[in-house]
Structures are given as structure tokens and as C-alpha cells.
Amino acid sequence: MPSRPPDTASDAVSDTASDAAICVAPAVPADTAPGRLPAGLSAGLPAALLCDMDGTLVDTEREWLLAVAALLDEEGLPSGEAALAPFAGATLADSAARLIEQHGLRATREELFSRLDGDFTRRVAAGVAVQPGALAFLDRARALGVPTALVTASERHLTDLVLETLGAHRFDLTVAGTEGGRSKPYPDPYLAAATRLGADPADCLAVEDTPTGAAAALAAGCRLLAVPTVPGIEPGPRTLFAASLVGLDPAALPLSGSLPA
Structure with a gap:
């Protein structure tokens, strides 16, 4: 979310949820299972981990x-x-x-x-809840030496508030709002994060929960780990679905498909 009031209308496409059913996360697509790689075959260690914030790491969506x-x-x-x-x-x-x-x-x-x-x-x-498995997932990436960025559409002041809960030490850099150019669903923030980390976007793993963020990550050329909190993220050859971050290892993820819940 930009750090100043908007002066132009956006043509960006956004996505989905409800006040009455905001917590009802969609099931990962059933038709993605055929796209899973054989057991034990993973995409390898990503050059960088690029994580969305709202909904993905904390329950702020x-x-x-x-x-x-x-x-x-x-x-x-x-x-x-x-x-x-x-x-x-x-x-x-x-x-x-x-x-x-x-x-x-x-x-x-x-x-x-x-x-x-x-x-x-x-x-x-007033306080935010960390999503299950999020901190362990980030800590595993750090232990593996994977550079990690927080890439969020939220305003800088909101990002800094959430970092008090997540721990700023878990990230090599943060890109908030329009700091990287146009915000999501444009690829600019992911491209900016990858560039600043010295990584090829194609070798980066982005983690997102909404179609808006997923569109940004895929448009930047990143692999996508989708942990949906709202419906609408489409299956694809560079998209892996998971019900949560619990127990996930950034070094041992297949290229696409769906992980068992």
C-alpha cells in the first residue's frame, strides 16, 4: 500500500474473501495433484526466498x-x-x-x-497472529543460507509494526508498498527484491496467499509457493500449493502440484 495517498486510479486486478467468511481458506486445488513430481525429486535450494506478509506470514489479511x-x-x-x-x-x-x-x-x-x-x-x-509454521519456515531458510526478503503491498509503517512480531532479523531486506515501483499485481516489487539480493527471479521462490500477489510473483518469473487464504490462485507449472507452512523445507519442495495437508 503506497506511503502517500493515490493520485491515479489503478487498473490492477485484485482478489477475494468476505467479512463473514474471511477465515474460510479454500482447499488447495484437487486437480493439481497430477502435476506433482515423483517423491524425493525437488526443485532444489532457491537463490532467494521472497515472502509476502499479509495473510502469508501473519493473519493480517x-x-x-x-x-x-x-x-x-x-x-x-x-x-x-x-x-x-x-x-x-x-x-x-x-x-x-x-x-x-x-x-x-x-x-x-x-x-x-x-x-x-x-x-x-x-x-x-492491537496485535497480529503469526501464521502456523511461518517462523520455522523462515528460520530454516536462514539456516540454509538462503537470502530472504519480505515483499508486501502494505505501507511501510504497517510493515514495520508487523516486523516487531515477525522479527526483522529474519529478513535481509524488505520491500513495502511502492518502494519497488508499482505494487502488486505488477511484478515490480518482486523484481526489485531479487535485484537487491543479486538473484535471478527465475531462481527465486516467492510465497503468496492471494491471486493478486501470485500474479505479481509469476509475472516476475519466480517460482511460487501458494498458501491460499482466499480462492483464485490458478495451478501452473511453476506453482506449488500447500495448505500451510507447517513442516515445509525450502530446500525440499517440488516444482508444482499440491502437497498433502
């Missing part, structure tokens, strides 16, 4: 969607699954523009940006 739902409720607008779907993984800038262009709110983007940012920041400051 829920808080973000609750903030959007609260604003929609205040404006007397629907705030169910269909209404919230485009906001999952979206930036503050894109969300403020969407509220005006698609929901018809009569407010400036700056005003909506500020309202969303304030509510979401308060929710994050």
Missing part, C-alpha cells in the same frame, strides 16, 4: 478485509463476500479508487485512503 467491511457498513453498502472479493491483497490506493469508481462513494481518494489506513493500522497495532 483478515484484519484488512474487516477494515474494508467496516467502511462499507458505515456507508450503508453491502459488505459480504462478493463486495469484499476485489479487496483481498489490494493496496490502499487501489482500494480507495475502487470505492469511488465501483461503489460510488462521494469522497476523495485521500479521505478514503486515510480512513482505511487508520482503521487497519489500529487493528494491526
